[in-house]
Amino acid sequence: MLNSRVTTSLLQHPTSAAIRRAFISSSSSPSSSFLSSPLVRSGPLRFPTPTATTPSLLRHCSSDSHSSSSSSNPKSKLPNANPSSDKSTWRAMAEKDISRYLRQTHDRVFEHNRAWAAEKKKADPDFFANLSAGQTPEYLWIGCSDSRIPAEQITGLEPGDAFVHRNIANLVCNTDLNVMAVINYAVRHLKVKHIVVCGHYGCGGVKAAMSAKDLGILNPWLRNIRDVYRLHEKELDAIANEEERYNRLVELNVIEQCKNVVKTAGVQQSYAENSFPIVHGWVFGFNDGLLRDLQIDFEGMLKDIQKIYNLTES
Amino acid sequence: MEDDHFLYALSSNNAWAGYKSHQNPHFFPKLADGQTPQILWLGCSDSRCPETTILGLQPGDVFVHRNIANIIAPTDINTSAVIEYAVAHLKVKHVVLCGHTSCGGAAAALSDSRVGGVLDTWLAPLRAVRYANKEVLDAMKDERARGTKIAELNVEAGVNVLMANVTVREAIEERGLQVHGCLFEIGCGRIRDLGLGTKGRGGMGLDGQEDVVRGRHAQIVFRGGRGEMSVK
Numbered sequence: 001m002l003n004s005r006v007t008t009s010l011l012q013h014p015t016s017a018a019i020r021r022a023f024i025s026s027s028s029s030p031s032s033s034f035l036s037s038p039l040v041r042s043g044p045l046r047f048p049t050p051t052a053t054t055p056s057l058l059r060h061c062s063s064d065s066h067s068s069s070s071s072s073n074p075k076s077k078l079p080n081a082n083p084s085s086d087k088s089t090w091r092a093m094a095e096k097d098i099s100r101y102l103r104q105t106h107d108r109v110f111e112h113n114r115a116w117a118a119e120k121k122k123a124d125p126d127f128f129a130n131l132s133a134g135q136t137p138e139y140l141w142i143g144c145s146d147s148r149i150p151a152e153q154i155t156g157l158e159p160g161d162a163f164v165h166r167n168i169a170n171l172v173c174n175t176d177l178n179v180m181a182v183i184n185y186a187v188r189h190l191k192v193k194h195i196v197v198c199g200h201y202g203c204g205g206v207k208a209a210m211s212a213k214d215l216g217i218l219n220p221w222l223r224n225i226r227d228v229y230r231l232h233e234k235e236l237d238a239i240a241n242e243e244e245r246y247n248r249l250v251e252l253n254v255i256e257q258c259k260n261v262v263k264t265a266g267v268q269q270s271y272a273e274n275s276f277p278i279v280h281g282w283v284f285g286f287n288d289g290l291l292r293d294l295q296i297d298f299e300g301m302l303k304d305i306q307k308i309y310n311l312t313e314s
Numbered sequence: 315m316e317d318d319h320f321l322y323a324l325s326s327n328n329a330w331a332g333y334k335s336h337q338n339p340h341f342f343p344k345l346a347d348g349q350t351p352q353i354l355w356l357g358c359s360d361s362r363c364p365e366t367t368i369l370g371l372q373p374g375d376v377f378v379h380r381n382i383a384n385i386i387a388p389t390d391i392n393t394s395a396v397i398e399y400a401v402a403h404l405k406v407k408h409v410v411l412c413g414h415t416s417c418g419g420a421a422a423a424l425s426d427s428r429v430g431g432v433l434d435t436w437l438a439p440l441r442a443v444r445y446a447n448k449e450v451l452d453a454m455k456d457e458r459a460r461g462t463k464i465a466e467l468n469v470e471a472g473v474n475v476l477m478a479n480v481t482v483r484e485a486i487e488e489r490g491l492q493v494h495g496c497l498f499e500i501g502c503g504r505i506r507d508l509g510l511g512t513k514g515r516g517g518m519g520l521d522g523q524e525d526v527v528r529g530r531h532a533q534i535v536f537r538g539g540r541g542e543m544s545v546k
Contacts, residue, residue: 129501132415132416132500132501133416134416135360135361135362135418137361138319139319139323145377145378145379145396145399145400146349146377147349147351147373147374147375147376147377147378148345148349148373148374149373150364150365150366150367150373150376150378151364152364152366152367153330153364153366153367153372153373154327154330154331154373155323155324155326155327155330156322156323156326156327156329156330157323157326159361159362159363159364159367159368160361160362161361162361162364163359163360163361164359164361164364164380165359165380165381166378166379166380167379167392167395167396168392168395168396168399173392176390176391176392177390177432177435177436178381178382178390178391178392178393178436179381179392180431180432180436181381181382181431181432181433181435181436181437182359182381182382184430184431184432184433185359185382185418185433186359188430188431189418193319194319194320196323202346204348204349204399204403205399208399208403215398216398217391217394217395217398217481218395218398218399220391221391221392221394221395222395265431266431278320280320286342286343286345286346287342287343287346288331288335288342289327289330289331289334289335289341289342289345290327290328290331291323291324291327291328293324
């Protein structure tokens, strides 16, 4: 974050495809050249510079009021690289000590904040003005509410890159005006290029949905997952291992929700007119932190769906 | 063109995962064990408000629901399911409803023209807020200030809905769940506590008390009408 965003205009304008292409092809080894990418708030163009600030800087990168690090030099590494030690340290501190510590760190917060704001401004005098001027995200992210999957952090997308909706078990239901309004706005008004439905293995919502329990107000919501199971009953029943079966259900749920996205008028009409958005199905794994692309054949899916759900008025 | 952005996010994730596990080999295995977030964040889908990033927190810290204009409608099944799961099952300690300045939804609600599709229906509660506060809003000449005002009023209305939610009420009484209403100022990156919810309007921080929301690796302190982030 302290290495500033290169082009604030990235927030306002979709990044040029040519630049991204050049960038991607120039980085022969993604794992090293992208090292700093999700961890700093620089634009994608900046990513090949792994000199980088430390990942821990990420957590307060986007908000100056939050930019407190325990180091007085904003460019130096933060000591709390290990989250577990961090946690235990806090636990060990008495409440009184914590509030005293907080008062002490209070000034430092503002010190860092000033440094950060100054640096941002130096790199781009219009940074804050631009940020409040508007958004032109490339992505609509439909993900699970689960606390372990902050969309921006796991993808390295910048503030301004992804319009985000998150609900229990990343469901896209026809009659849910909440998600329908999100898709409508993202497609018709923000003109996003990609819609990602992202599920995750070990989803509590999916597990809860398949348990023989009355969960009150959660019932009508989670019922949709049971419907996914019913649609793929044969395949799922054939999987003996329970965990594997759940994981497959998670994947199938993502695919079904992708279909539900494709069924909307906004997506169908926009695609007919502009050849976007493209719908993708991804699954996040906690074990390795990696996103898995389910390789959905979007055009095939669209064609298939339009046999019955065609809303393009053509 | 499409593939470039697509490839970008996936490669970026690959790098992030590699870095995280290099930094702490237990990070992902620990995440896989389960989640115990202390905060339920109800915010706007707006791409400029990435909650975990602006709170300075980490994966596992914040349970999240984001919709258009952070509207909390009592009968919306989507939001209701999120609240139920987070409050009754995960037992979060704080519910933070956070609006933001320069909100497209707020602007739409302030205009008289139809937005189209399902959006007008979704924005109905926000329009109701507008009509209920017509005098205050009409008196404001600056468009930006009016947008900020309706965003604040929207948070207030949402907090009222939360406070009337039966699951939330029970959790407040039984285990001291706290409900907060905030506004994220995009123009400067700060979160402003609106002093709503369990502590009541203006009550937060006035008596010099701090309210500490502890994440796994950082914490937010609500004090003096403002939320401050602190990383150890």
